[in-house]
Amino acid sequence: MRPGDPLSEVLDLVDVRGVVSGGAAVSGAWMSPEMDMSSALKFMAVVRGGMRVHAAGLDAPVDLTAGDVVVLNHQDGVRLESVTPDGLPRRVIEEVDVNDDVLALFGSATDADDIMVGGHVDLNPAGHALLAPVLPPVAHVRAAAAAATGVRRVLDRLFEELLADRVGSTFAMRQYGQLFVLELLRAYMHQTDLPPGWLRVSTDEQLRPTLALMHGEPARRPSVDELARAASMSRTSFAERFRTVAGMPPVAYMSRWRMLHAQRALRDSDVGVGALAGHLGYASESAFSTAFKRETGESPLRYRQRLRRATA
Structure with a gap:
């Protein structure tokens, strides 16, 4: 890639x-x-x-x-x-x-x-x-x-x-x-003119350096100031542009990106929930599970079990 x-x-x-x-x-x-x-x-x-x-x-x-x-x-x-x-x-x-x-x-x-x-x-x-x-x-x-x-x-x-x-x-x-x-x-x-969302932000050339920071290491949590500098923009201009293009603030986008990694890992590997939480930069398994349930509506273990039952 x-x-x-x-x-x-x-x-x-x-x-x-x-x-x-x-x-x-x-x-x-x-x-x-x-x-x-x-x-x-x-x-x-x-x-x-x-x-x-x-x-x-x-x-x-x-x-x-x-x-x-x-x-x-x-x-x-x-x-x-x-x-x-x-x-x-x-x-x-x-x-x-x-x-x-x-x-x-x-x-x-x-x-x-x-x-x-x-x-x-x-x-x-x-x-x-x-x-x-x-x-x-x-x-x-x-x-x-x-x-x-x-x-x-x-x-x-x-x-x-x-x-x-x-x-x-x-x-x-x-x-x-x-x-x-x-x-x-x-x-x-x-x-066509794309609506705000992942497709539009992933094709925005000005935000490409910012996305490289966000996507490169899911466990890392760069500050909004750091993301703005990567895009060569002021903090205010960057935050406003990112929300307009992505449909959500940068912090929410980074959380969503970590959850996409989590869903793939739970679907395609046998990694433990605690180890996955650490890999994605969460302080505890409990904090990760809470964030995962907020995003998907179910716990990491229930998510894995449901997908594997469906596959079987």
Whole structure:
């Protein structure tokens, strides 16, 4: 990881993954059944042709062309249809599971008018708390935007892996799915004004030296004066800018960052709670447990047990 790359550091901590799970290849006038996606962060990408997206979070439907991607942030009432003149009868299609029927589905893709692939963004609880609030109900990433060239490039490679059925394709699709989410975020950040939060602060060049101090050693607690000096700003100007960009004061951000480290350690390792408390700079296990429960709503041990039961 490149030093001082806050976005990579956050994505690594919250374990964001893109999972391709379905798709469709169809010609003529078509429509999908109405779908409830209120329990997931879904994405749909157009490989060829186009589609129209209806969703409860939209004032008007969104038309997508080849290379466009739409991210649906826990939406219900979602319906897809071909971009054809109104009044034409549309046949109903079903999404086909990539794992079971991809070759049958896309085997004649060269003849299809519209080709779409879909999936979801797999998030741990910490990632969900960070990513969902900074995305709108429906985010449209346009292929025509200069920042979206990476999205189209990865989308093409994903589709190539779907069709080729080569040795190692499952592994390749996992990696491309990860890159796909990264390119989506990059393109989205260049197409819109981000709301206050982790995504906006992680891309703020003036605050980058400050984040390097905050992220470098989670146990360390630099003062606001030290953070301001790193950003070459006065204490007052720094505190105001950080709160505006991050949506929280610097001290609260550092506490949240320590808790992200704690959640990953409890999820992925067998480190004891007391040892973890010391590693993160807390004076006692009790102080750490209180801070952890305040952030997550449950004790460190209960958090670990719940995640491991879910995994089992």
